[in-house]
Amino acid sequence: MQILLTAAVLAVFFAAESGTTEGAGNAPERLALVTAGMMLTVLAARIISGLTVLQLTSVEHRREPLRRFARLRQLHAVLWLACGAAVYWVLDWPRLVHVDWGLQDAFLLDELLLLAPLLLPLALSWAAFYEVDCVVAKLNGGQAAIGSRAHFVAAKFRAEAGLLLAPLLILILYQDSLQTIFAAAAWTKSPLAYIPLLLAILAAFPWFVRWAWRAEPLPAGPTRERLEACARRMGVRVNDVLLWPTGGRIANAAVCGFFGGLRYVLLTDELLRRLDLDETEAIFAHELAHAKHRHLPLRLLALFVPFAAAQAASLAMGASSADHLWLAATAGAIYLATIYAWYCRRLEYQADRTAAIACGDAVAALTAAGVTTFTTALQKAAAGTRQPRLPIMHPTVEARVARLEQSLPQ
Secondary structure (H helix, E strand, O other): OHHHHHHHHHHHHHHHHOOOOOOOOOHHHHHHHHHHHHHHHHHHHHHHHHHHHHHHOOOOOOHHHHHHHHHHHHHHHHHHHHHHHHHHHHOOHHHHHHHHOOOOOOOOHHHHHHHHHHHHHHHHHHHHHHHHHHHHHHHOOOHHHOOOHHHHHHHHHHHHHHHHHHHHHHHHHHHHHHHHHOOOOHHHHOHHHHHHHHHHHHHHHHHHHHHHOOOEEOOOOHHHHHHHHHHHHHOOOOOEEEEEOOOOOOOOEEEEOOOHHHOEEEEEHHHHHHOOHHHHHHHHHHHHHHHHOOHHHHHHHHHHHHHHHHHHHHHHOOOOHHHHHHHHHHHHHHHHHHHHHHHHHHHHHHHHHHHHHHHOOOOOOOOHHHHHHHHHHHHHHHOOOOOOOOOOOOOOHHHHHHHHHHHOOO
16 A cells, blocks of 8 residues: 555645646535545445444454455555546646635645545545444454554554655745745756755655554563574674564565664564564565675665756756656656666565575585575565566566575585
């Protein structure tokens, strides 16, 4: 959902920037249709939730209703995107806000109104899906852990949208403040004016991650001692090892932060439950390998440089603002799905190899024992999750296991 939401928010701002200066017209009718589109999404969520609750409380085995609920959630996401596309491109919601209502220069208000048809139905849909989580928690004997509906929606919003919206809100506040305080200054329109803030957001991003995912330091004990020793052995500085609570829904790990003092490694509760100590260290070593080989800044450069070059070329050719935005969006999507995805997969293979070496008896060579430990951990972490048919940024588990086994010395 995070990738989908990020793409949707970027599309909203593309639509806003590429609009004309003419009003959309028929503002009351358009507003009524926008409201109807939002309510359609919420109504669908309410129906899906009600049917799932009914099935969960009337059958003995819950696996099939929950699998059906997951499929219906995917269809709901498609409906949410379709209604959003109609609101922004058919009903011209950005023109309605900026031109018809004259709010283009309103401090923060125009951006909040732009995002409302996207985020409001999503939040209300989560409120509807709360019923399913309550029933599942009650059947598992843990209803108190769910909390109130408002708490549930706030937690979902923070986990799914917080990483995107918190930095975005800071950026919008900065932009509107510059244009309000220095309204006559031309430099406020230059991208250079935003570089200090963007660098600060990148540096502080691990704190956003920790806040959004409600991560806390991993408790003291054998697991923490083993992981800290692994970090020292690999020569990677880490600020802290964090426990990422997911309610047992996700078995995963992540690393964030460009510098040791601002770097966190996160391990989910379900990952720690599934893996033994050697396997946990193997997954942890994989995340450390990303930091050891500077994969985070390399990915950022691979993401930024082509887009900066495309923007410079577009401006040099004198393309209009609308043409530039759609040209950049199309070229960017193709680049992300091909060259950038291929590069990310290569980095993933490199991190796998480094982690397998760290798991073995040798210091700088692959061993059968190291490969077995790492691939077993990888397979156990991925057990029960559906692998993508078309791997984009990550290779499939099967491909990663095969690559390591083929790399073993004969």
